[in-house]
Amino acid sequence: MKKIFVFMLILLNLINFAACSKKISKTDYVLSKDWDAIIKSSKGTTVAFYGWGGDDRINKWIDNYVAKELKQKYDINLKRVPMNIEDILSKMLNEKQFNVDKGTIDIVWINGENFYSAKQNGLLFGPFTNKLPNFQRYIDKESKEVNFDFGFPVEGYEAPYGKAQFVMIYDKSKTKNAPKNYKELLEFVKDNPGKFTYPAPPDFTGSAFVRNIIYEVVGYENIVNVKPEKDEVAKKIKPAMDLLVEMKPYLWRSGKAYPATLAQLDNMFSDGEILMSMNYNPFSVSGKIKDGVFPKTTSSFVFENGTIGNTHFLAIPFNAQNKEGALAVIDFILSVKAQASKYDPQNWGDLPVIDKEKMTTDERKLFESVNIGEGTISQEELLKHRLPELPANLVPIIEEIWEETVLKGE
Numbered sequence: 001m002k003k004i005f006v007f008m009l010i011l012l013n014l015i016n017f018a019a020c021s022k023k024i025s026k027t028d029y030v031l032s033k034d035w036d037a038i039i040k041s042s043k044g045t046t047v048a049f050y051g052w053g054g055d056d057r058i059n060k061w062i063d064n065y066v067a068k069e070l071k072q073k074y075d076i077n078l079k080r081v082p083m084n085i086e087d088i089l090s091k092m093l094n095e096k097q098f099n100v101d102k103g104t105i106d107i108v109w110i111n112g113e114n115f116y117s118a119k120q121n122g123l124l125f126g127p128f129t130n131k132l133p134n135f136q137r138y139i140d141k142e143s144k145e146v147n148f149d150f151g152f153p154v155e156g157y158e159a160p161y162g163k164a165q166f167v168m169i170y171d172k173s174k175t176k177n178a179p180k181n182y183k184e185l186l187e188f189v190k191d192n193p194g195k196f197t198y199p200a201p202p203d204f205t206g207s208a209f210v211r212n213i214i215y216e217v218v219g220y221e222n223i224v225n226v227k228p229e230k231d232e233v234a235k236k237i238k239p240a241m242d243l244l245v246e247m248k249p250y251l252w253r254s255g256k257a258y259p260a261t262l263a264q265l266d267n268m269f270s271d272g273e274i275l276m277s278m279n280y281n282p283f284s285v286s287g288k289i290k291d292g293v294f295p296k297t298t299s300s301f302v303f304e305n306g307t308i309g310n311t312h313f314l315a316i317p318f319n320a321q322n323k324e325g326a327l328a329v330i331d332f333i334l335s336v337k338a339q340a341s342k343y344d345p346q347n348w349g350d351l352p353v354i355d356k357e358k359m360t361t362d363e364r365k366l367f368e369s370v371n372i373g374e375g376t377i378s379q380e381e382l383l384k385h386r387l388p389e390l391p392a393n394l395v396p397i398i399e400e401i402w403e404e405t406v407l408k409g410e
Helices: 002-015 017-032 035-042 056-074 085-097 112-120 133-138 182-191 204-217 230-250 262-270 284-290 323-333 336-343 361-368 379-384 392-407
Strands: 046-051 077-082 107-110 159-165 167-171 276-279 298-301 307-315
Touching (some): 035 323, 046 085, 046 323, 056 077, 056 323, 085 112, 107 112, 107 323, 112 307, 182 204, 204 262, 204 276, 204 307, 262 276, 284 298, 323 336, 336 361
Parallel strands (some): 046 077, 046 107
Antiparallel strands (some): 107 307, 159 307, 167 298
């Protein structure tokens, strides 16, 4: 899918550059309206929200909370369309190639290399974030986590949606001491053959696990500035790939197969087939304990040197039919009420993007009253161990090197 998408991007650059100028005036028209006019225009409309739909808790939060609040507050109908981001980008790209003025997507959940590719190829509307009242009021506009997405400037083409941080998950009744670093993890894997694995990159969580191992073995500061050229990257991350190769024979099915998705890994953990799972949503543990998916003795941990955290975003396609409605929806999601609801592990458990220092005392109490539940690490502790993501253009190179070196290697 990625190869097809890259080819289509190249083709688009060759044949469709001239069309970009026609979109600018339309973009300027929407953004020239004042906020009251935008809200008035969005009343009674439908907003098509496209994004990953692989988590029932997230889906329920959007359907049962966001959609209902928007209907009540703005008379907006929110239509959630679950779709993998590669398919969403291909859809946007096709519409661009065929000069479709009224596209099918109004909001897209995006970040990282996908945002980088979409922005580079003119698939996004904006810059729009400065138009949003809640962005102006609650977002720290100086924050690198707001201004950069996987190392590349956002420049107002996407608004922050939530924050995440990678955690490892284990059962305290079966594993007494969680590994504190990569050496202890390697020792744990060797001591428990067949009881550990990770999703195969490019699965999002599996790819994040591999990058965490690179941070552990090589160090973030030693990889962040490497040229995005395969030979250079391969040379730099070789010690980490060597570790993963050393680990491979002791993995589930001797490393000859890997779970395709995080959902599969979670099922294997809940069934006791393996001893650890992992997640980029640190509060997911308490929700799965509450739902009976994970045992009550489940807990999470981060390496003592830290784990990767990132921000995920919402963007608007260049040809969204309902840009006014999309702006209203994104602004609502940046409200204190919506961010506090999303922070609650009973709903989603996603870390907030609004700045605590910009909130009133009563607004801060909304977050302080949230019970983060069992098995989770406090937000303060996570922030102490939070490491930045790598530039987006390094990620597919690392995934390709992993496939050749670890998956297909001997």
